[in-house]
Amino acid sequence: MSNADSVRGTLPFHLAGAFAPVREERTDLDLDVIGEIPPDLCGTYVRNGPNPRTGRSPAWFAGEGMLHGVRLEGGRARWYRNRWIAGDFAPNTHVVRHAGRILALVETWLPVEVTAELETVGPYTFGGALGSSMTAHPKICPRTGELLFFSQRPSRPHLTYYRADASGRVVHRAAIDVPAVTFMHDFAITERYVVFYVLPVLLGDVGSPVPIRWVDDFPARIGVFPRDGGNEDMRWFDVAPCTISHTVNAFEEGDTVVLDVVRAPRIMMPHALHRLTFDLRTGRAAEVELDPRFLDFPRVHPAVVGARHRHVYTVELCDFGPDGGFSRTVARQHDLETGAAVVHDFGDGVMPGECVVAARPGSAAEDDAWVILFVHRRDGSAAELVLLDARRFASPPVARVRLPCHVPLGLHGEWLPDGVAALA
Ligand SMILES: [Fe+2]
Secondary structure (H helix, E strand, C coil): CCHHHHHHCCCCHHHCHHHCCCCCCEEEECCCEEECCCCCCCEEEEEEEECCCCCCCCCHHHCCEEEEEEEEECCEEEEEEEEECCCCCCCCCEEEEECCEEEEECCCCCCEEECCCCCEEEECCCCCCCCCCCCCCCEECCCCCCEEEEEECCCCCCEEEEEECCCCCEEEEEEECCCCCECCCCCEECCCEEEEEECCEEECCCCCCCCEEECCCCCCEEEEEECCCCHHHCEEEECCCCEEEEEEEEEEECCEEEEEEEEECCCCCCCEEEEEEEECCCCCEEEEEEECCCEEEEECCHHHCCCCCCEEEEEEEECCCCCCCCCEEEEEEEECCCCCEEEECCCCCEEECCCEEEECCCCCCCCCEEEEEEEEECCCCCCEEEEEEHHHCCCCCCEEEECCCCCCCCCCEEEEECCCCCCC
């Protein structure tokens, strides 16, 4: 495949331009930097995404997973590495670190552990506690260091919830009674609860480019469940029919659970930022739109996961096409206290990916942080790793690390700071 293919429009959006897969693994040392990498920002940024080995795949979400990593240390960018995740099912969606293990994730299979240099170790089962798939969006509780996640499977119980302690040992597991396996790509946690989305999107034909289907008469419900609960403790709330792609965050306000998500009224429609509230006394849910723009990839500071957040980072997806693709993105910082939304537009031909928040060591302030992201070029030329100051989001980057090659616009990533084990 060539850039000429993408210019001619002969390829689907997910195989061309900024999305085009790469064909080789490489390691490059001591990268050029424009600006200054803060010397106390030490760790590795890792991002996962589909990268079909053959260069072809039926859908964006279908290719084998490849990790791209950039190591920052002592004010320098020490290396860039990209590695396919080895094995029959190469998780392509996300990557997290918990209890010292780095796990590549996809919601249809087991996690795969990788090393700090992104080499595959193999499938990981939490010591045999996890038998099948695991969500690609587990949550690390910043208060307790626990990892909370769920698994879905075709046979009953369709939904199982897990809680692993800070050492990575599964200490609680609960089967939850739901009528079917729904497309539940994400969930949420608060201080005392976990929140599940059982919405009218069921799994469709596996061979189809978009293997999900909308079912009009399937009730849309969101469940609020104690972290230590059993099936009988679930509180279900009826909500307007919708699909939720990603969680922003959730928190408690007295007896109310507040949930910010990216949602759409149906599948294959633009998603927007919404706030849902669940009153545990009355059993009633309410909903309000926070931002109508088509956006996704929401992130918050890792220290506010499950607690009240103020700042949200999203990617606005512009020029949305009938095939579900998009050809332009801008990064945005939302201040939910003031309602302001600050844009960082990298300009024509440059597409920012997901914004990950890296705390400034020693700081507890939500915006005393750096925002780390890849920016990709529509002409398929070399990408950059960009650091923005969260307090000056629209200002020119603090640093731009020039990567040696194109990096496909992918899915989710994490900043893995040095010297942090359980609370990474
Ligand atoms: Fe996701």
